[in-house]
Structures are given as C-alpha cells and as structure tokens.
Amino acid sequence: MADVIQINDMTWRIEDGGVRFFLLAGKEKALLIDSGMNTPNAKEIGESTTKLPIMLLNTHADPDHISGNGSFESFYMSPDEDENYRAHGGTGSILPVKDNEIIDLGNRTLKIITIPGHTPGSIAVLDINNRVLIGGDSIQDGNIFMFKERRNMARYIESLKKLLLYRDEFDAIYPSHGSFPVGPELITKLIEGAEQTIAGRAEGKIVDVFGTTVMLYKFPYAGFLCDLPENMK
Numbered sequence: 001m002a003d004v005i006q007i008n009d010m011t012w013r014i015e016d017g018g019v020r021f022f023l024l025a026g027k028e029k030a031l032l033i034d035s036g037m038n039t040p041n042a043k044e045i046g047e048s049t050t051k052l053p054i055m056l057l058n059t060h061a062d063p064d065h066i067s068g069n070g071s072f073e074s075f076y077m078s079p080d081e082d083e084n085y086r087a088h089g090g091t092g093s094i095l096p097v098k099d100n101e102i103i104d105l106g107n108r109t110l111k112i113i114t115i116p117g118h119t120p121g122s123i124a125v126l127d128i129n130n131r132v133l134i135g136g137d138s139i140q141d142g143n144i145f146m147f148k149e150r151r152n153m154a155r156y157i158e159s160l161k162k163l164l165l166y167r168d169e170f171d172a173i174y175p176s177h178g179s180f181p182v183g184p185e186l187i188t189k190l191i192e193g194a195e196q197t198i199a200g201r202a203e204g205k206i207v208d209v210f211g212t213t214v215m216l217y218k219f220p221y222a223g224f225l226c227d228l229p230e231n232m233k
Helices: 042-047 079-087 153-164 185-198
Strands: 003-008 011-016 019-025 030-033 054-057 074-077 093-096 102-104 109-114 123-127 132-136 143-146 172-175 204-209 212-218 223-226
Touching: 019 042, 030 042, 042 054, 074 079, 079 093, 109 153, 153 185, 185 212, 185 223, 204 223
Parallel strands: 030 054, 054 074, 074 093, 132 172, 143 223
Antiparallel strands: 003 011, 011 019, 019 030, 102 109, 109 123, 123 132, 204 212, 212 223
C-alpha cells in the first residue's frame, strides 16, 4: 500500500516500499513523475489527490519506476530510454523530451535536464519556482545501481558535473530512493566517489542483488553497485 505524503499545497510524494515517486500540480494540469514499483494504480492515486488532469513523466524506465505506466496511452520520457522501457515490458507511446525542454503545468514550469549514466535516458526535473531538483535514481544516499547492461559510470560522472552548472537554481533534491530530501552538496560527493570507483581506488565488497553477484563500493554518503572487475568474473 503506497503512502501519499503532502510536501506542500501543490506537491506530494508517494512512498511505494523502497521507491518514491511524485505528483506535482500547477494551475491547469498535474504531473506524475514516475509511476512506482508496486502501483499499477498510480494514476488513480493521482486522481484521488487532485482533480486536475494528470500527465506522466518518467525519469527513466527501470522496472521500479514504471509499474503504473499502463494506465497512460502516452507519457513523457527521453527517447534514449525507449530500449530500456520496452525491455521491461513497457507499453504506450513515448512523448520525447529533450535537454532544457520546459513543461508548463500552469504557473509551474519544469525544466528537463538529461543526465545519462544510470540509464541511457535518465533525466532530472528542475521545478524552477520551487527551487527543487527531482533527480530520479542518480542523486541519492542509498546504493545506486550501476551494474549490468545500459549503465555507464563515465557518462554518469559527466552528468553529475553538468548538474553543478545548475547549482544556483535549486536548494533541495528529491530522490527516488534513500533519505528525503537530500542537499545539493551530495552531487559533489557522488562525483568524488564515482571517480574513485572508476579509477580503481575504492574498496569494494562482493554482495548479492536479486541473484546477481556484484561489487558494492560503499562511501559514507552513498554506494555504487557495479559489475565485478574482469579479474573476478
């Protein structure tokens, strides 16, 4: 059972086990950002919260973010995420969004920022007037999945550095996992940890994730779950 928690008059977070997604309302329309892991009724959850017409945008297409997509004939997503979405059984039509595109909910403008790395089409959403960045899985204090196909740590680092260019435009980050909210300073820490990991300077330990053996590189502020090094496969 998902818990709907009001953040302010026009914003809610929906806690669905270990993942969260968001409902943002403007004057004219509302937007679900992701549709949860165990919430095929995500649209109904939104409709019980606001009377505004509801659209959907996905930060990316990992299975724990798309469980309610089937209720929408079309939804916003990066076109670079199409392969990932279809690989996980996703249906419906993607309304492609691009970098710096604006979605206006009516007196509430949202800017799309493409941040590939965690997945090829990962995006963040800048809630401009509220000075909040909704970062998907890429910015969080939990363990970030960077193993198996479609993950790219070098591009992830580039994307985090890109987010620093927007640093003056937000005061808080709303992540999909882990603590809520987190501070912008986490971005710099994640860059540091990812760079140490990719350079082979981080100490890892072998763990099991849903039956897959991976390497966890754990830092005080977050962790990265990565493929085993070649010499350990």
